[in-house]
Amino acid sequence: MEGKCVTYEKFGSPEQVLRIEHKSIRRPGIGELLVRMTSRPINPSDLIPVGGAYAHRIGLPAIPGYEGVGIVEETGPTVSRNWLGKRVLPLRGEGTWQQFVNAPAELAVLLPDTLDDDTASQLYINPVTAWVTCTEVLQLKPDDVVVVNACGSSIGRIYTQLSRILGFRLVAVTRSRSHTAELLEHGAVAVIQTDDPLNPLLHSTVMQLTNGVGANAAIDSVGGASGMALAYSARPGGKLLSIGLLSGKPLQAAEIAQKTGAKLMLFHLRHWNKQVSAETWQRTFRQLMSFIGSGQLRLCAPSARFDLSDVKEAVRAAQSTEKGNGKIFLTG
Known part of the structure; x- marks a missing residue:
């Protein structure tokens, strides 16, 4: 099985170096989930590495993207099949700007039905x-x-x-x-x-x-x-x-x-990610979701959506000073 992904083989302006490719989907390994992505916001932190700011710790080719929401399609060895079909944030695994992401199950954040995709997919970097x-x-x-x-x-x-x-x-x-x-x-x-x-x-x-x-x-x-x-x-x-x-x-x-x-x-x-326990990690997300559920915390609605294939147009919109208050989202 193959899936679409955004990748770059050299550092530079995202509009110039990002491109669409198809890659073989790797089956999830021990402790992993395979997640079919549905939505991802574009953050400055997604684009800065593409420009080469962290070239010393990024191997090329690379797939960008730190946030997003998706559905669990397959579980790896030792992972409960109860994850199948669940809506999650597949974090700290592979780059999220692709159709399928492998991510560690212990760090995947299970989402309640009351939390919409747009809000959920923004729950990591900024909050x-x-x-x-x-x-x-x-x-x-x-x-x-x-x-x-x-x-x-x-x-x-x-x-x-x-x-x-x-x-x-x-x-x-x-x-x-x-x-x-x-x-x-x-x-x-x-x-x-x-x-x-x-x-x-x-x-x-x-x-x-x-x-x-x-x-x-x-x-x-x-x-x-x-x-x-x-x-x-x-x-x-x-x-x-x-x-x-x-x-x-x-x-x-x-x-x-x-x-x-x-x-x-x-x-x-x-740095916080490296030293925090999985228990504290999950507790942090539960706390933030409780604030959203009670109406104490609201995240911005998207200002526009683009298909993953239109990533260059989406990046231009994200970098434009004329865009609205919400983030640009990549779907599909």
């Missing part, structure tokens, strides 16, 4: 990152003040909703005024709209909220000047957590240490 950084890395407490940039993004919206769930006070920084009402509705105590990272409004707002002390923590997805502005809004001894570099520009660690007093920290989801 887990946000939950773990808030609860385990920063260990945020009620009334802590936290500044988050790129808050109009998918993960920014999740942080805002977690502020209401966990009780910390979130100052949202966004480039677009169109997000303000939604972010305040989700739980932000203040929204700062600025294209200028050096805008003094950020610092003054944080100081006003903290009686001149500064934020307990800041979460940076952008890097560069935007991330540095967050460092100056943190109190001495406060934490600046870097979870991404959307600008492509690194933070100046020496300046942060010498001039701001903030403690710079880095978070990579893959």
Whole structure:
């Protein structure tokens, strides 16, 4: 049996190097599930490796994709056949941008019937990152003040909703005024709209909220000047957590240490994955699904869908600044 897949044999612009191929479907091995994929969102984290950012740890040819939802078609030796026909997130196995994925059964997340595919398929990268950084890395407490940039993004919206769930006070920084009402509705105590990272409004707002002390923590997805502005809004001894570099520009660690007093920290989801037990892994997803089920957490609806064969067009849409708030999905 063969299945369609997206692959790349060299690093470069996704629009140029991604291509459609057909590959033989490998039967699941010991402890594995074979899952027929139905839907996958396109994340920046899916595309960054294609460009070569992690060339030192990616073997070519490679199949992209970290998230997605599908149906169990076959079980490997030692795996219960009760999995057959179940709807799951087949995570941390093969790349998800293919029709069939082999994934470890102990890490596959079984989905309740009440959770739709669009929401379920987005449950990993952003929600887990946000939950773990808030609860385990920063260990945020009620009334802590936290500044988050790129808050109009998918993960920014999740942080805002977690502020209401966990009780910390979130100052949202966004480039677009169109997000303000939604972010305040989700739980932000203040929204700062600025294209200028050096805008003094950020610092003054944080100081006003903290009686001149500064934020307990800041979460940076952008890097560069935007991330540095967050460092100056943190109190001495406060934490600046870097979870991404959307600008492509690194933070100046020496300046942060010498001039701001903030403690710079880095978070990579893959590092958490390596040290977390399967039990804690599954418990984390159950917790997030409970928030969604209770209406406390909402993920964005897709802005467009493309067949897997139209991956280049889908990538162009995902990278376009004109796309809507939701993610682009690959189906089929």
